[in-house]
Amino acid sequence: MFTTTFGKFILTFLISMVPVVELRGGLPYGIVSGLPYGLAVTAAVLGNMLPVPFIILFIEKVFAWLREHFPKIDSFISSLEKRAADKQETVDKYGALGLVLLVAIPLPGTGAWTGSLVAALMHMKLQKAVSCVFLGVIIAAVLMTVITKLGIFAFF
Secondary structure: OOOOHHHHHHHHHHHHHOOOOHHHHHHHHHHHOOOOHHHHHHHHHHHHHOOHHHHHHHHHHHHHHHHHHOHHHHHHHHHHHHHHHHHHHHHHHHOHHHHHHHHHOOOOOOOHHHHHHHHHHOOOOHHHHHHHHHHHHHHHHHHHHHHHHHHHHHHO
């Protein structure tokens, strides 16, 4: 299934939805697997953005439910919240641009999932948060396309 263009598109989309991996893993996979750049970017951006509104709207309720039903993972949830709070300083300092940059910079601990968590914990309005995360994802897609393309040329 994943040998067709459609299959590669779907796998790129799915990889880009995974926390930590996100677009930074999905997009290079799509490009290296032979998807045309436009399709690879589209699949990666759509996959990376799909969880965003759900994270912003529901993550605090999900965390509360998890703490109530699975108290042993409270420390894990607290560590996620602490990492997001640490990133929040950037957003507080630079406003919406800070959130865009937090999502756009392809480094560990950044990305759409982290940006969405920060926006949720800051109680940012959904439209503003999604717009900032989307712009950051687009910038990340451009950066990752260039990095991947340069990496491919380094081997050929």
